Amino acid sequence: MRFTLWDDFLALVFPVTCNLCNRSLFAFESELCRTCEASLPVTLFHQSPLENELTQKLMGLTDIRMALAYLRFSKRGKSQKLLHQLKYRNRPMLGVKLGRMYGELLVQQGLEKEWDLIIPVPLHRSKERRRGYNQSRCFADGLGESLGIRVVNGLERTVNTATQTRKNRLQRWENVSEVFHIVDEVSLVGKRILLVDDVMTTGATLAACANVLHTARPSYVDLAVIAAGR
Numbered sequence: 001m002r003f004t005l006w007d008d009f010l011a012l013v014f015p016v017t018c019n020l021c022n023r024s025l026f027a028f029e030s031e032l033c034r035t036c037e038a039s040l041p042v043t044l045f046h047q048s049p050l051e052n053e054l055t056q057k058l059m060g061l062t063d064i065r066m067a068l069a070y071l072r073f074s075k076r077g078k079s080q081k082l083l084h085q086l087k088y089r090n091r092p093m094l095g096v097k098l099g100r101m102y103g104e105l106l107v108q109q110g111l112e113k114e115w116d117l118i119i120p121v122p123l124h125r126s127k128e129r130r131r132g133y134n135q136s137r138c139f140a141d142g143l144g145e146s147l148g149i150r151v152v153n154g155l156e157r158t159v160n161t162a163t164q165t166r167k168n169r170l171q172r173w174e175n176v177s178e179v180f181h182i183v184d185e186v187s188l189v190g191k192r193i194l195l196v197d198d199v200m201t202t203g204a205t206l207a208a209c210a211n212v213l214h215t216a217r218p219s220y221v222d223l224a225v226i227a228a229g230r
């Protein structure tokens with residue numbers, strides 16, 4: 001409480017604004033104003049997590065049980081703006097906030113007992129150093145908080161130089177020339193894993209990660225992303 005005046009002063013000089021509409025936020029709001037929060041393009045995938053267009057898309061690419069996306073991705077839409085803020089505008093707490101909100105929705109749906117571990121899709125180490133954070137880890141942290149599930153950096157991403165020159169257009173788009181390895185000393189055998197990323201387009205990156213995780217013989221791998229498009 002002692003810092004209230006100082007906080008008010010800071011808020012006047014450096015107003016904290018909504019990531020979508022830029023309006024100054026009230027003290028009870030964080031990252032998004034209440035109006036924008038209520039108008040997010042939330043999907044209904046959590047109502048049919050085992051069978052939806054995301055699980056359909058991944059069929060044949062990897063063995064996935066549930067696939068979830070918080071928001072519907074649309075070019076120039078709200079989800080794209082949020083992802084841009086999160087990735088390029090140094091807003092790691094926005095990722096945590098979106099994870100918390102989605103986690104609450106999944107709890108309402110009774111899904112919090114489905115997983116033992118949350119594993120974020122990693123960035124290449126040099127990229128994470130440049131950005132200062134991994135946006136998928138931020139989302140994972142928020143989800144973990146709401147769901148009461150541990151988040152583990154179980155994968156690492158390195159550049160596979162052998163395949164660099166043989167990339168096709170799709171692979172370049174998804175960066176699958178980069179390869180994933182299991183790094184964590186935590187055993188994944190028999191674990192129920194929720195793999196988390198920021199966005200799903202073709203699903204190639206997520207499928208690559210899930211396939212690597214499957215080599216560690218988990219019970220199953222599910223996925224959740226902030227936004228997915230058609």
Ligand SMILES: [Zn+2]
Nearest residue numbers: 018021033036
């Ligand atoms: Zn707003």
